[in-house]
Amino acid sequence: MAKSCSVKMIGFEEVMNSPGKVLGRGNFGTTYRAVLGTWNGFVVAAKMLRDDCVHENEFRERVERMGKMIHENLLPLTAYSHGMNRWLLLFEYMPNGSVCDHLHGNEDADINPLPLSWEVRSRIAYKVARAIEYLHSQGPDFCHGNLKSSNIFLTRIYEAKVSEYGIGHLISPVTKAYHIWGCSAPEMKNARDISQKTDVYSFGVLLLELLSGLAPLFALMNKKGVDLPKWVRSIVTDKPSFVVFDQRLPKSKLVEDQMVQMLQLGIYCTFQSPNKRPSMKILAEKIKDICQFTS
The missing domain is CATH 3.30.200.20 (Phosphorylase Kinase; domain 1)
Structure with missing residues (x-):
C-alpha cells in the first residue's frame, strides 16, 4: 500500500x-x-x-x-x-520517530531515543539531500516547503524518510505561516514564498543541527532553540570550527575532516542571498564525495 x-x-x-x-x-x-x-x-x-x-x-x-x-x-x-x-x-507511521526526537528527545514519542553516530547523521543528510533533489527534479515549481528535522522520520535501521513535502502549496497564499521556527529562509513571508532555494536554506539548517546537536530556534515546543546560521557564523569567525560540533560524537581525524567540510556546506546553504545557495543536486554530490558513500 x-x-x-x-x-x-x-x-x-x-x-x-x-x-x-x-x-x-x-x-x-x-x-x-x-x-x-x-x-x-x-x-x-x-x-x-x-x-x-x-x-x-x-x-x-x-x-x-x-x-x-x-x-x-x-x-x-x-x-x-x-x-x-x-x-x-x-x-x-514510522515507529522509530523523527530525527528531531533522537537529537533532542520527545516525551510524547513512543521510542527510546539513542545517540545518533556521525555515520548515521551523515547518511541522513545524504539521503535527505537525494530526496529533495528528486522533488526539485519534478519541475521548477515543486519543492518541499517545510523541511525540518521533525519531518524526517527514521526506519528501524535508521534510513531517512522525508514527510510533508508539498504541503505549503496546499495552504492559502495569504497564510502567515513562517518566521515562527528557525529553519525558514529570511525571504519567506507567507506560505507561498516557498521555493527550491528556501528548501536549500532549510537543508542547511538541518546540516548545522546534525553537526551541532542543537535545536533550531523555536523548533521545540516550550524549549529554547538557537538561531543556528547566526550562531555558527559567530563561532567560526572567532574560534576553531570544532567548537560547533556536538560533543556527544566521538571523533577521529577522518570524521573531523568530514564534519568541517559539511559545516562549510551548511554555511553555503544558509547564505542570506538565495542566488548564492547551491542546488540540491550539487549538495547531494558533494556530501557523497565528502563522506565516501557509494550509494
Whole structure:
C-alpha cells in the first residue's frame, strides 16, 4: 500500500473515530497516530491541516501530484480525507520517530531515543539531500516547503524518510505561516514564498543541527532553540570550527575532516542571498564525495 503511486480517499469519520494520539503540532496543523480498522489495523500518521487551505479542486489536484512522488527516501502519502471543513493527509507511521526526537528527545514519542553516530547523521543528510533533489527534479515549481528535522522520520535501521513535502502549496497564499521556527529562509513571508532555494536554506539548517546537536530556534515546543546560521557564523569567525560540533560524537581525524567540510556546506546553504545557495543536486554530490558513500 505504501508503494502505490495512487493516493486513496478515505472517509473522514474512519480516521477521526480510530484509536490514536497526538504526535506533534506544526506550522500547518496537528499530526495524530491513528489505527485504521478497515485497513486491517494499518497505522498511519494523520496530518490535520488548518482550515485555510486552497480551493477543493486545486487541493485534490495537488494531493494527487504529491502521491505520484516515489523515492526511497520520501515517506509515501497513502491517503487523504475531507470532513467538517478540514483536510487530513495520511502518511505511513514510522515507529522509530523523527530525527528531531533522537537529537533532542520527545516525551510524547513512543521510542527510546539513542545517540545518533556521525555515520548515521551523515547518511541522513545524504539521503535527505537525494530526496529533495528528486522533488526539485519534478519541475521548477515543486519543492518541499517545510523541511525540518521533525519531518524526517527514521526506519528501524535508521534510513531517512522525508514527510510533508508539498504541503505549503496546499495552504492559502495569504497564510502567515513562517518566521515562527528557525529553519525558514529570511525571504519567506507567507506560505507561498516557498521555493527550491528556501528548501536549500532549510537543508542547511538541518546540516548545522546534525553537526551541532542543537535545536533550531523555536523548533521545540516550550524549549529554547538557537538561531543556528547566526550562531555558527559567530563561532567560526572567532574560534576553531570544532567548537560547533556536538560533543556527544566521538571523533577521529577522518570524521573531523568530514564534519568541517559539511559545516562549510551548511554555511553555503544558509547564505542570506538565495542566488548564492547551491542546488540540491550539487549538495547531494558533494556530501557523497565528502563522506565516501557509494550509494
